[in-house]
Amino acid sequence: MSVPLKGLLASVAMVWALSAQAETLSIGLASFPESLQPGLSTNVSLNVNRQMMDGLTARDNAGKIVPNLAEKWEVINETTVRFHLREGVKFHDGSAFSAEDVKYTLDHALDPKSGYGMAGRISAITEVKIVDPKTIDIVTAKPFPTLPVALADILIEPKLYAEKVGVDGQRRKPVGTGPFELVRYVPGDRIELKANPNYFAGKPSLDSVTLRSIPEAATRISSLLAGETQIVEEVSVDLVQQVESNSALKVDSVNTSVGLVLTYDVTKPPFDNPRVREALDYAVDKELILKEILKGKGEVLQGQLLTSNTFGNNPAVKARAFDPAKAKKLLAEAGYPNGFSTAISTMSGRYLSDVDIANAVSGMLNDVGIKVSINVMEPGIFLKNLGSPARDLGPVYMIGWYSFGDADFAMTWYTGNNRRTAWSNAEFDKLFLAARSTNDTAARKAAYERMDEILHAENPSMFLFGVPTIYGVSKKLSGFNAPADRVLRLNRAKLN
Amino acid sequence: MLGYLWRRLRYLPVSLLLVLFVTFSVLRLTGNPVDIYLDMNRTPEQVEALTQKLHLDQPLIVQFGIYLRDVLKGDFGESLQFGVPALEVVLDRLGNTLELVAVALGLAVILGIAGGAVAALRRDRLADIVISFLAVLGQSMPSFWLGILLIQLFALRLGWLPTSGQGGLSHIVLPALTLAAYLIPNFILITRTGVIETSNEQFVVTARAKGIPPARVMLVHVLPNTLNPILSFLGLQLGKLIGGSIITESIFAWPGIGRLMVSSIFQRDIPVVIAAICIMCVAIVLANLLVDVALSMLDPRIREA
Numbered sequence: 001m002s003v004p005l006k007g008l009l010a011s012v013a014m015v016w017a018l019s020a021q022a023e024t025l026s027i028g029l030a031s032f033p034e035s036l037q038p039g040l041s042t043n044v045s046l047n048v049n050r051q052m053m054d055g056l057t058a059r060d061n062a063g064k065i066v067p068n069l070a071e072k073w074e075v076i077n078e079t080t081v082r083f084h085l086r087e088g089v090k091f092h093d094g095s096a097f098s099a100e101d102v103k104y105t106l107d108h109a110l111d112p113k114s115g116y117g118m119a120g121r122i123s124a125i126t127e128v129k130i131v132d133p134k135t136i137d138i139v140t141a142k143p144f145p146t147l148p149v150a151l152a153d154i155l156i157e158p159k160l161y162a163e164k165v166g167v168d169g170q171r172r173k174p175v176g177t178g179p180f181e182l183v184r185y186v187p188g189d190r191i192e193l194k195a196n197p198n199y200f201a202g203k204p205s206l207d208s209v210t211l212r213s214i215p216e217a218a219t220r221i222s223s224l225l226a227g228e229t230q231i232v233e234e235v236s237v238d239l240v241q242q243v244e245s246n247s248a249l250k251v252d253s254v255n256t257s258v259g260l261v262l263t264y265d266v267t268k269p270p271f272d273n274p275r276v277r278e279a280l281d282y283a284v285d286k287e288l289i290l291k292e293i294l295k296g297k298g299e300v301l302q303g304q305l306l307t308s309n310t311f312g313n314n315p316a317v318k319a320r321a322f323d324p325a326k327a328k329k330l331l332a333e334a335g336y337p338n339g340f341s342t343a344i345s346t347m348s349g350r351y352l353s354d355v356d357i358a359n360a361v362s363g364m365l366n367d368v369g370i371k372v373s374i375n376v377m378e379p380g381i382f383l384k385n386l387g388s389p390a391r392d393l394g395p396v397y398m399i400g401w402y403s404f405g406d407a408d409f410a411m412t413w414y415t416g417n418n419r420r421t422a423w424s425n426a427e428f429d430k431l432f433l434a435a436r437s438t439n440d441t442a443a444r445k446a447a448y449e450r451m452d453e454i455l456h457a458e459n460p461s462m463f464l465f466g467v468p469t470i471y472g473v474s475k476k477l478s479g480f481n482a483p484a485d486r487v488l489r490l491n492r493a494k495l496n
Numbered sequence: 497m498l499g500y501l502w503r504r505l506r507y508l509p510v511s512l513l514l515v516l517f518v519t520f521s522v523l524r525l526t527g528n529p530v531d532i533y534l535d536m537n538r539t540p541e542q543v544e545a546l547t548q549k550l551h552l553d554q555p556l557i558v559q560f561g562i563y564l565r566d567v568l569k570g571d572f573g574e575s576l577q578f579g580v581p582a583l584e585v586v587l588d589r590l591g592n593t594l595e596l597v598a599v600a601l602g603l604a605v606i607l608g609i610a611g612g613a614v615a616a617l618r619r620d621r622l623a624d625i626v627i628s629f630l631a632v633l634g635q636s637m638p639s640f641w642l643g644i645l646l647i648q649l650f651a652l653r654l655g656w657l658p659t660s661g662q663g664g665l666s667h668i669v670l671p672a673l674t675l676a677a678y679l680i681p682n683f684i685l686i687t688r689t690g691v692i693e694t695s696n697e698q699f700v701v702t703a704r705a706k707g708i709p710p711a712r713v714m715l716v717h718v719l720p721n722t723l724n725p726i727l728s729f730l731g732l733q734l735g736k737l738i739g740g741s742i743i744t745e746s747i748f749a750w751p752g753i754g755r756l757m758v759s760s761i762f763q764r765d766i767p768v769v770i771a772a773i774c775i776m777c778v779a780i781v782l783a784n785l786l787v788d789v790a791l792s793m794l795d796p797r798i799r800e801a
Contacts, residue, residue, distance in 0.1 A: 034585060034756075035578030112541045115549075115579070123539045171580065187588045188751030189662050214660055214749040215759075222647045222659040380527030380764050387531040 023207040028220040030234035032213030037171040038155050039116040047487045053155035053176025057148045063309055063405035063484045065148050075439050078143045085134045089200045091158040092181045098133040104159035121150040145439050149406050179204045179491035205494040230474040237295050237353050243472040253297040253470040254482040258400040259305050261461040265395050267422045270340050277459035279330035283368040285322040289360045293353050298468035304452040307466035312407025312448030317456045327368045339369025346398040347379045351467050407448040423460035504785055519770055520560050527764040573767035582767035586775055593752035597737055599668055600675035608683020616691035631681035643674040643747040660749040671748040678740050690722030731787035735780050
């Protein structure tokens with residue numbers, strides 16, 4: 001009995017000793033990658049690989065595109081953008097970063113044989129030309145205004161190292177130019193990183209960072225309360241209070257670029273009638289749901305798909321005010337004075353409080369005579385049906401569309417050649433193509449603002465909320481803010 | 497003995513084949529890897545490449561045949577999510593799950609037998625009532641709730657143990673206890689019944705009449721004769737224990753197979769799911785075999801039957 005007890009005490013003491021080293025930051029992640037391979041098509045992977053690697057461009061916490069390995073870029077002609085690379089940057093293995101590495105990475109990503117998950121983002125690229133070691137030209141088939149946005153997700157790999165060790169080697173020990181270097185990767189458990197002393201933007205204040213996998217929300221918050229972690233991601237709304245009531249902790253919430261919407265099947269009654277769709281928009285008190293269910297985090301979408309932090313958001317378009325009397329009147333005019341029955345399909349736990357929001361909407365629609373049942377679907381089946389031509393998700397389905405900060409990425413789901421909604425509008429499609437085919441920012445903005453107006457007038461979906469992401473953070477930590485894209489930026493973070 | 501082993505193991509390949517087929521078809525039929533794995537902005541070339549790689553354009557039975565051929569060669573395929581060989585991912589986690597299950601089992605056996613013996617000795621008295629009450633309570637408490645309560649008490653209130661993760665010995669205490677809580681009540685009740693029954697047997701009465709101290713009567717004469725039902729029960733519960741580890745591993749962020757399987761099922765990562773299920777099947781069959789061998793060593797009647 002005494003031997004295991006001694007062992008227990010020793011290991012408890014060891015844990016205490018470890019936590020005494022103040023410059024190690026521990027982070028509790030809700031989603032943890034099963035591999036460190038660069039280019040997997042998830043933000044989960046990007047969140048981890050971004051600690052070790054850089055892109056030509058990067059996003060800041062608000063989602064704005066900023067220079068990274070490219071100091072600046074300029075449009076040379078309609079289909080060519082020239083990137084000027086940062087000088088004196090070194091990879092973790094000591095080799096110097098140059099245009100060769102950029103060309104290698106992009107060619108590798110674009111090669112269908114490499115199965116690079118993020119390839120879809122940059123598929124418009126036709127050629128990558130090295131002008132000199134510090135300059136590179138990227139040529140696209142057509143004008144490609146979102147190139148700098150897309151490049152923020154492509155992490156530059158060292159050519160010599162990658163060719164020597166192959167994909168398998170890069171997966172086991174990714175080498176990049178980023179602020180932290182890999183020390184140890186324990187699958188399913190943790191990733192240990194140490195500061196890169198030669199980081200081009202200055203050595204990070206933290207000596208080391210541990211990213212831990214803690215999938216269960218209640219346990220994640222407990223680890224923060226117990227002081228085992230200093231940052232946890234994805235604090236669920238019901239646990240916000242527990243963090244806020246602790247004087248050593250704070251809640252840091254930021255709006256993502258995800259717009260949560262209810263999309264109607266406009267091919268069948270009653271939603272083929274635009275007046276019915278407008279009536280429903282009046283019947284739901286979105287401000288109340290924001291306040292009560294989302295505890296005031298996030299935002300109400302202003303009668304349009306795009307969140308307020310997205311390029312192309314139209315500030316002149318406003319959400320319809322809650323007005324159940326008007327909703328009933330419109331329903332009566334549309335021929336449904338006694339309402340009707342319908343169903344909302346949704347995934348569970350995909351977006352913050354998704355099922356709760358669907359239930360609240362259902363209750364409010366019930367008040368104007370519409371009986372709604374909620375159909376919670378398993379994500380695999382939901383996504384399969386969403387992608388199939390029949391789009392078998394019933395009369396209404398709930399989904400969140402990412403914009404990555406630019407209207408192009410979200411608006412595409414409402415165009416005619418996409419199958420995510422049966423609604424289609426010729427003017428909308430024309431504007432979408434026009435905006436995609438020019439590098440003129442003002443012209444793009446004007447096109448998107450007009451598209452926002454069309455969506456607002458036609459209501460192919462009920463536009464609900466800009467979804468927040470909520471972090472729990474120790475007050476000992478400074479220089480860290482919640483990132484809108486859920487990719488942690490830690491090189492200025494400091495523990496006091 | 498060899499004949500006995502052969503009789504026990506000859507159906508293993510058939511069960512594995514069935515499990516493989518059911519898992520493969522259910523996962524393939526309910527989700528298309530193209531929709532799950534490829535970015536929303538995927539290109540037709542990407543779709544084509546993945547379709548070719550997974551033979552998605554073939555009928556399901558052909559897809560299964562191709563997959564089975566690879567599995568027979570020991571190749572479970574690459575994890576769809578992460579491009580790593582599926583078997584490697586699973587084997588990386590196997591040790592963690594076995595460690596957790598073994599410690600939980602040890603805890604359950606020790607605490608269960610001790611509790612059951614005490615309850616039997618103090619039959620119908622306060623200790624018996626309290627232990628039996630706790631046993632019923634423990635059995636009806638969902639493990640995710642118990643796990644979170646234990647974290648609240650031992651990690652937050654008392655600060656004795658870490659909340660989650662893997663590390664020293666202290667990390668395994670709470671998850672193992674949560675998992676064991678599932679079995680302890682059964683062990684208590686079985687031991688209690690066994691001890692009460694055995695205590696009335698003639699050889700125990702004789703031992704007591706000879707003046708052997710009560711503790712020795714219990715340890716040498718009573719308990720060994722109640723081990724048989726406990727061991728058989730243990731064999732039956734192994735599958736449940738591994739099932740229970742799925743929830744426990746998720747609560748305590750324990751990097752085992754159970755948690756890996758849950759996320760892989762949601763992602764329709766068939767190679768990983770199948771590799772994990774096969775390994776678990778083999779583990780459960782082998783563990784049951786071990787229990788049977790142990791039983792037959794304890795009780796010659798079983799060997800001869």
